[in-house]
Amino acid sequence: xxxxxxxxxxxxxxLLRFAARHHASTEIVSRSVEGPIHRYTYREAYxxxxxxxxxxxxxxxxxxxxxxxxxxxxxRHFELYYAIPGxxxxxxxxxxxxxxxxxxxxxxxxxxxxxxxxxxxxxxxEKLIGNLPKLEAVIxxxxxxxxxATTLPNAVCYEDLLDGNPDTYEWPSFDERTASGLCYTxxxxxxxxxxxxxxxxxxxxxxxxxxxxxSAPGAGEAILPVVPMFHVNAWGVPxxxxxxxxxxxxxxxxxxGEALHELLYDEKVVVTAGVPTVWMALLDxxxxxxxxxxxxxxxxxxGSAMSRALCxxxxxxxxxxxxxxxxxxxxxxAAVNNMLAPxxxxxxxxxxxxxxxxxGRGRFLVDLKIVDAEGKEMPQDGVATGELCVRGPWxxxxxYKDESMSKSSWDAQGWFHTGDVASIDPEGYLHIMDxxxxxxxxxxxxxxxxxxxxxxMLHPAVAEAAAIAKPDKKWGERxxxxxxxxxxxxxxxxxxxxxxRGALAKWAIPDEVIFMDEFPYTATGKVAKRLLREKVLxxxxxxxxAS
Ligand code: AMP
Numbered sequence: 001x002x003x004x005x006x007x008x009x010x011x012x013x014x015l016l017r018f019a020a021r022h023h024a025s026t027e028i029v030s031r032s033v034e035g036p037i038h039r040y041t042y043r044e045a046y047x048x049x050x051x052x053x054x055x056x057x058x059x060x061x062x063x064x065x066x067x068x069x070x071x072x073x074x075x076r077h078f079e080l081y082y083a084i085p086g087x088x089x090x091x092x093x094x095x096x097x098x099x100x101x102x103x104x105x106x107x108x109x110x111x112x113x114x115x116x117x118x119x120x121x122x123x124x125x126e127k128l129i130g131n132l133p134k135l136e137a138v139i140x141x142x143x144x145x146x147x148x149a150t151t152l153p154n155a156v157c158y159e160d161l162l163d164g165n166p167d168t169y170e171w172p173s174f175d176e177r178t179a180s181g182l183c184y185t186x187x188x189x190x191x192x193x194x195x196x197x198x199x200x201x202x203x204x205x206x207x208x209x210x211x212x213x214x215s216a217p218g219a220g221e222a223i224l225p226v227v228p229m230f231h232v233n234a235w236g237v238p239x240x241x242x243x244x245x246x247x248x249x250x251x252x253x254x255x256x257g258e259a260l261h262e263l264l265y266d267e268k269v270v271v272t273a274g275v276p277t278v279w280m281a282l283l284d285x286x287x288x289x290x291x292x293x294x295x296x297x298x299x300x301x302x303g304s305a306m307s308r309a310l311c312x313x314x315x316x317x318x319x320x321x322x323x324x325x326x327x328x329x330x331x332x333x334a335a336v337n338n339m340l341a342p343x344x345x346x347x348x349x350x351x352x353x354x355x356x357x358x359x360g361r362g363r364f365l366v367d368l369k370i371v372d373a374e375g376k377e378m379p380q381d382g383v384a385t386g387e388l389c390v391r392g393p394w395x396x397x398x399x400y401k402d403e404s405m406s407k408s409s410w411d412a413q414g415w416f417h418t419g420d421v422a423s424i425d426p427e428g429y430l431h432i433m434d435x436x437x438x439x440x441x442x443x444x445x446x447x448x449x450x451x452x453x454x455x456x457m458l459h460p461a462v463a464e465a466a467a468i469a470k471p472d473k474k475w476g477e478r479x480x481x482x483x484x485x486x487x488x489x490x491x492x493x494x495x496x497x498x499x500x501r502g503a504l505a506k507w508a509i510p511d512e513v514i515f516m517d518e519f520p521y522t523a524t525g526k527v528a529k530r531l532l533r534e535k536v537l538x539x540x541x542x543x544x545x546a547s
Contacts, residue, residue, distance in 0.1 A: 009176040010203040012239065013049075013086035019242030020046030026220055026245050029267055030074040031252035031259065033118045034146050038075055042242060045079065047167035052083035054169060055161035059114060059137060063088035063174070066182060068112040070094045070103075070121045073229045073250040076141040076158055080116055081229070081238050085180035085199060086171050092182040093230045096121055097523035098192070104131045106184045106192055109401065116141055116158070119148060120253055126151050176200040182400065183232055185329045186523040194400030195329050201394040202239055205332045208363045209240030213339045215300040215323040217271045219245035222295075224264060226251060226274030227303070231524055232333040235273055235302070235325075257285020261293070268295040275303035275525045276310055280464070283313055296320050302327060302334075304526045305432060305450045308357055309457040326359035326430060330409075330416055332394040335366045336430050344427070357454070358429040359422075366392040368430060370422055375411060382425030385433055385446070389415040421446075438529050440469040440479045447479055447508045449529070455503040456481055461491035464519060466527045467510060470537060481510040482536055484519060 019026070019042035028045055030038045040048075061067060067084050069091060071077040084091035092110050094103060103124075107115070108131075115132075116139045117125055125138055129152060137154040139161060140147060147157050176199045184192035210216045217223050223246045225237040233239065241248045249267045251260060260282050264272060279299060286293070299314050302325040311322045327333030338360025344352065362368045370378045370386035378384040395416050399409075409417050421433045433439070433448045440447040452467035464484040469477035485491060493513030500509050520531035 009173065010200045011086075011171075011173075011176065012180055012199050012202055013082055013171050015203065015206060015239055015242045016042070016046050016049060016082045019245060023219065023242070023245030026247050028075055028078065028248045028250070029222075029263075030078075030250040031254055031263060032074060033072060033120060033253050034142060040075065042245075045075065048162060049079045049082045049086065050167050050169040051162040051165040052079050053087050053171070054165035056083060056087055056089070056114075059156075059161070061087060061089050061113065063172070064179070065089045065114075066092050066110045066112045068092045068094050068107060068110065068115040069117070069230070070096055070115060070125070071118040071141055071230060072120070072253045073225060073234060074118070074141075074252050075250065076116075077118075077229050078238055078248070078250070081233075085202075086169070088172055088174050088178060090179045090182050090196070093233070095184075095186060095228070095231045095523045096124065097525075098184075098186060099523075100124075100128060102184075102186075102192055102523075104128055106194070107132050108134065109191075110182055110194065114139060118142075118253070119146065122148055122150055122152070129153075174199075176203075181233065183329050186231070193402055195396045196400040197233075197332060197394075201332060202233070202236075204365065205236050205334065205394040206239035206243055208365065209236045209334060210244040211363075213361075214240075214334065214337045214363065215271055215273070215298050215325065215339060216240065216244055217246050217297075220247060221271070222247040222249050222267050222269040224249040224251065224260075224267070224269045224272040226255060226260065226272060226278050232327070232329050235300075235327070235334055236332060237273060255281075257282045258289075261285060261289070261291055264293055264296055265291070270295055271298045271300060272296065273300035273302070276301055276306055277464075277521075277525050279310060279314065283310070283318070286318060293318060293320060298323050298339075300325055302359075303524060305454070306357065307454045307457040308353060309454070309462075311353075311356060322356070324357065324359050326432060328418060330396040330418075331366070331390060331392075334363065335390055335392070335395070336360045336362050336368070338429075341427075344429075355429060358425075358431045360430060361428045362430065366390060366395065368424060369415070370424060371417075380424040380426065380428070382423055382429075382431070385421055385423045387436065388418045388420045388422040388430070388432070390418060391415050421448075435529075438468075440467065441477050442472075442479065442507050443475040445505070445507050447505075449479070452479055452481060452500070452504060452508060452510060455500050456483065456496060458503070459491065459496050459499045461485050461489040462496065463487075464516075464527075466519060466529065466532055468529060468533050468536065470511070475507075479508060479510040480512050480514060480536070482514045482516050482519070482532060484516050 024043040143159040181197040225234040324338040326336040344355040378386040449467040456465035472478040520528040
């Protein structure tokens with residue numbers, strides 16, 4: 001027997017409509033690409049989103065069309081996040097840091113009909129446009145006064161597209177499983193793979209984003225996603241914020257320490273979210289300038305592992321609690337968060353640190369397990385390690401238009417195999433050991449490159465560290481460590497290696513240290529281990545899969 005409850009379909013536009021009604025005067029503050037700070041409220045954002053929907057209709061956009069964005073975190077991008085899925089189309093966010101060939105590939109693979117771009121990327125699109133035959137128009141996200149002279153055919157001014165349109169729109173109803181967003185993963189070899197989100201997956205993910213244990217602030221408090229809207233929906237913050245009534249603060253094109261500090265300070269931001277490299281740079285700025293962040297409570301860290309050095313520096317020097325989280329493009333992305341429960345928070349310091357540096361506990365509705373090479377489930381005892389597998393309503397069930405890729409990542413029971421090696425302890429905390437392709441196999445032992453990096457980062461001269469495998473006749477592979485030193489500080493390779501003794505097992509101590517001026521990064525701001533292996537080892541680089 002079925003119950004008698006309404007069967008409303010979940011829809012993304014409902015999130016913003018809710019905020020326009022119940023958090024109407026809460027602000028959205030953006031550093032605009034043109035320069036000045038822009039402010040408006042959820043009420044105004046919703047009105048403009050309605051106007052934008054009319055603009056999309058005028059350009060002939062229909063249900064199911066793919067519409068691309070190449071843009072920073074800002075209010076116009078926010079409007080696109082809602083108007084595009086609102087009309088039943090798909091918002092395809094593109095990472096501008098991808099290689100040009102990858103951008104061409106994904107725009108053509110997605111068959112995007114329109115591309116919305118910030119001023120910053122107009123020269124890039126001018127170069128690529130000849131290879132994008134399906135694109136019908138490029139909308140430049142600015143006003144008439146700032147429209148650049150461009151060689152782009154069919155360039156449209158964003159504000160012209162909205163101007164004069166009614167500020168109400170008859171949003172269509174459709175099945176909650178309708179495609180709403182598209183984001184491509186960013187491997188450094190092979191073609192990117194498309195992850196197609198739905199209204200249902202996005203709304204459920206957004207609701208879970210608003211929980212205290214997902215590092216959320218409270219209604220009216222400010223959150224600043226440094227994590228970009230052009231990759232994995234800025235960890236879902238732009239969708240969660242309207243539900244919780246959070247004040248949204250967008251950093252625009254400026255991610256440097258000074259600009260971030262200014263916004264965090266002036267807008268009294270209490271939660272901010274981003275990858276470790278951004279927090280290292282901001283920490284550097286705070287140390288040099290002596291400036292403080294009195295309102296900031298939580299620094300959410302994910303995308304790659306947070307080192308102990310980073311965690312301790314933020315907590316002890318800046319007085320801000322770090323909160324680790326884990327996710328992937330395929331997981332919408334947030335699946336695991338780490339706000340320590342009172343029991344773990346009150347443990348003696350060293351034990352507390354072990355929990356603090358773990359990735360945290362799974363969110364409700366996300367199932368986690370670890371499996372061995374044969375796919376057999378391993379115990380969640382905090383000791384056994386295996387490949388992390390996930391399931392849930394906001395986990396991808398296949399890649400978009402790519403059957404062959406899909407087969408290799410999902411098992412017969414529908415679990416998604418993440419490519420991460422992890423353990424899960426009896427309290428449910430996830431400890432990521434490494435990516436399978438980055439793990440170092442030395443004489444039958446698995447050595448975590450993340451553990452070596454975390455230990456190396458505790459050396460006062462080390463600004464950044466990455467461990468990679470070097471082929472070795474006797475041991476199969478041996479770890480070597482690439483290091484970037486802090487400006488003006490010296491340390492020898494031997495000193496750094498000596499500092500690791502005691503902290504790591506004997507076989508995990510790197511054989512040598514290579515000094516780098518700069519690390520190669522992936523499009524999502526992580527150290528590109530495959531490129532690093534090629535750079536450091538040249539022809540001797542082990543034949544591991546892409547990173
Ligand atoms: P992406 O799809 O680009 O977001 O990358 C997802 C991958 O980033 C995961 O499979 C992990 O290897 C890595 N990752 C994300 N968050 C963390 C974290 N907190 N600690 C360690 N690795 C992480």
